[in-house]
Amino acid sequence: MHNTRYVVIFVTVLTVVVALLLSLLATGLQPIHQRNEAIYNKKAVLAAIESSLNQEAANMSEDQVQSIFDEDIQQVVVDYRGNIIEGVRSEDVDMAKERKKPVEQRQFPVYIYEGESGDKIYIVSVRGSGLWDEIWGNIALQSDFNTIAGASFDHKGETPGLGAEIKDNPKFSEQFEGKELYDGDTYTSVDVVKNGARGPHEVDGISGATITGNGVADMLEQGIQYYEPYFETIKKSN
Numbered sequence: 001m002h003n004t005r006y007v008v009i010f011v012t013v014l015t016v017v018v019a020l021l022l023s024l025l026a027t028g029l030q031p032i033h034q035r036n037e038a039i040y041n042k043k044a045v046l047a048a049i050e051s052s053l054n055q056e057a058a059n060m061s062e063d064q065v066q067s068i069f070d071e072d073i074q075q076v077v078v079d080y081r082g083n084i085i086e087g088v089r090s091e092d093v094d095m096a097k098e099r100k101k102p103v104e105q106r107q108f109p110v111y112i113y114e115g116e117s118g119d120k121i122y123i124v125s126v127r128g129s130g131l132w133d134e135i136w137g138n139i140a141l142q143s144d145f146n147t148i149a150g151a152s153f154d155h156k157g158e159t160p161g162l163g164a165e166i167k168d169n170p171k172f173s174e175q176f177e178g179k180e181l182y183d184g185d186t187y188t189s190v191d192v193v194k195n196g197a198r199g200p201h202e203v204d205g206i207s208g209a210t211i212t213g214n215g216v217a218d219m220l221e222q223g224i225q226y227y228e229p230y231f232e233t234i235k236k237s238n
Contacts, residue, residue, distance in 0.1 A: 039065055041091065045073075045111050047152035048123050048140040051177060052115055057152075074112040080104055082229030095127045095136060108226055113140075121149050124227050128219025131211040133157035135166065139176070139224060145231040148190070151176040153216065163212030175203035181224060189221035 042065050046057035053068070060068075075090035080103050090109030098106045111123040120143050127136040133156040140149040151173045153166040166172055179190045180200040192205045192213035205213035 038091065042066075042069055044152055044154060045123055045125075045138050047173075048138040048150045049113055049121055051150055052113065052121060052140075072113055072115060074114070076110040076112060078108050078110060078227070078230045080106060080108070080226060080229070082227075082231075082233045090125075093125075095125050096134065099127050099134075103226070106226075108230070110227070110230065111138075119143060122231075124224060126219050126223025128215050128223065130155055130158045130166075130215040131163050131209070132159070135212065135215055135219060137166075137216070137219065137223075139220065141181075145235070146180050146182045148176045148179045148181070155212075158212055159209070162206065163209040165206045165209065166212060166216060169206070172203075172206060179203065187225065187228070189224060190217070192217040 039062050043057040043060065046053060046060070046065065046068060050056055057065070069091075077085045077088040077090055077093055079085055085107055088107060090111055093107050093109040095109070098108075109125050113121045113123060115121075121140050122143070122145070123138050123140045125136070125138055127134060129135065135153065135155045135158065137151060137153040139151050141147065142149050153173055155164060155167055158164040158166065160168075175197070176190060178200070179202075181187060181189055183201065188201045191202050193202050194205055194210065194213075197204045
């Protein structure tokens with residue numbers, strides 16, 4: 001009887017101690033996790049302008065990434081009408097949460113990169129659905145708001161070797177550089193097609209990943225269009 005009692009007390013105390021230690025570890029590691037996540041997201045933004053940076057974002061140190069954000073990038077958050085929302089940084093906008101809101105309540109992040117040449121590149125964030133789960137990307141536009149300067153993509157659960165190639169295969173995202181969103185004054189976005197992409201409004205999809213490719217195309221068409229009111233505001237002010 002006494003032995004059973006001691007075992008119960010020991011297990012209870014051990015459970016409490018382990019739970020307390022895990023809680024302390026989680027609390028103590030949270031700032032580190034948040035910092036790492038912030039740097040990861042910033043690298044994803046910079047991956048869309050690698051050709052302008054002349055270096056791969058994935059290979060940048062934390063200090064290099066932060067330096068570019070501090071010195072060369074302006075962060076602007078806009079609403080669906082293109083109005084700037086004061087007091088909010090682009091990096092603090094959670095696109096996964098924003099996507100669940102009505103469009104009228106959403107916040108849309110814009111990163112404006114200005115390099116040594118003085119030319120501005122506008123990087124916008126988009127989010128959509130792939131085969132298994134959400135996909136997202138950062139699309140860099142030249143100051144004409146028509147020509148794509150670069151793109152980067154990521155996903156939550158696409159199939160390795162297939163849909164996951166939107167992130168893992170740099171050749172997929174490289175196709176978007178130089179593509180155009182408009183045919184004259186008509187917004188067309190950029191379509192992802194099965195082999196044989198033609199002209200400035202198409203890129204080749206990934207073999208065996210048609211649904212993911214369609215998801216990317218839909219994400220771009222709808223996601224970039226949300227920023228049009230802001231683009232028009234900038235055009236009128238220039």
